[in-house]
Amino acid sequence: MRGGRAPAWACFVLAALGLAMRAVAAEAPPTVSTPEQIQAGAVLYAQKCTxxxxxxxxxxxxxxxxxxxxxxxxxxxxxxxKLYGMVISTMPADNPGSLSPADALALVAFILNSNGFPAGGTSLGEPADLQDVMIAAEG
Ligand code: HEC
Incomplete structure (x- = not known):
């Protein structure tokens, strides 16, 4: 019996190199509000605070x-x-209590933005949203 020479078959399985999308959990800078809300606050500020x-x-x-x-x-x-609470209950000092919650939120967004909090994607909708926004002592 003749032994045939089996061709050497090499099967290369090409493992598909799935490019794993690595979600980079970057620390986002603290943002506050939207450009629209901040702009609304700027208008109110010019009318009622200056x-x-x-x-x-x-x-x-x-x-x-x-x-x-x-x-x-x-x-x-x-x-x-806390800043919101102060603004809505005591400002403007010549007419305290006259601001609606929406106005006071816009004013707080404007003041925070002026203090270096960049605009983000979400407007401040509820005063409670502000609970976790800490005002940095420096920067
Ligand atoms: C009639 C004058 C007057 C007007 C108008 C006024 N403020 Fe004031 N505001 C003051 C005075 C005076 C203080 C200081 C009060 C204190 O320290 O007890 C103050 C304090 C503040 C503070 C706290 C500042 C700090 O660091 O102590 C904020 C915030 C503020 N005002 C926001 C506003 C906003 C927003 C408006 C417009 C809606 C406004 N104010 C309108 C007189 C005014």
């Missing part, structure tokens, strides 16, 4: 600065919920 506070939110108005070192030292480490 009688006492500086138009630029800095020093120079009759009310305290709403950004910069003074603001940071007053509000740093506090939640934005």
């Amino acid at each position: 009688g006492c506070h500086s138009p630029s939110l800095g020093e120079g108005g009759h009310g305290p600065a709403l950004k910069g070192d003074y603001f940071r030292s007053t509000w740093g480490g506090q939640s934005a919920r």
Whole structure:
């Protein structure tokens, strides 16, 4: 019996190199509000707040600065919920209680944005949303 020479078959199984999409869990910078809500807050601020506070939110108005070192030292480490509560119950100082919750939220979004919180994808819908937004003491 003749032994045939079997051709050497090499089967290469090409493992498909699935490019695993690695979800990079990047730390997103804290964002607050949408550009629209921040803009609405800026309009309200110009209408109702600049009688006492500086138009630029800095020093120079009759009310305290709403950004910069003074603001940071007053509000740093506090939640934005607290700032909201203060604004809706005491501001504008010449007509407290006149702001609707939506107006006060927009004003808080504007003030926070002016203090370095970038705009994100979601508007502040409920005051409770602000509970977890901590105002950084620096930066
Ligand atoms: C009639 C003047 C007046 C108007 C108008 C006014 N404010 Fe004030 N605001 C003040 C004064 C005075 C203080 C300081 C109050 C205090 O320290 O007890 C203050 C304090 C604040 C603070 C706290 C600042 C801090 O760091 O202590 C915020 C926030 C604020 N105002 C937001 C607003 C917003 C938003 C508006 C517009 C809706 C507004 N204010 C309108 C006079 C005013």
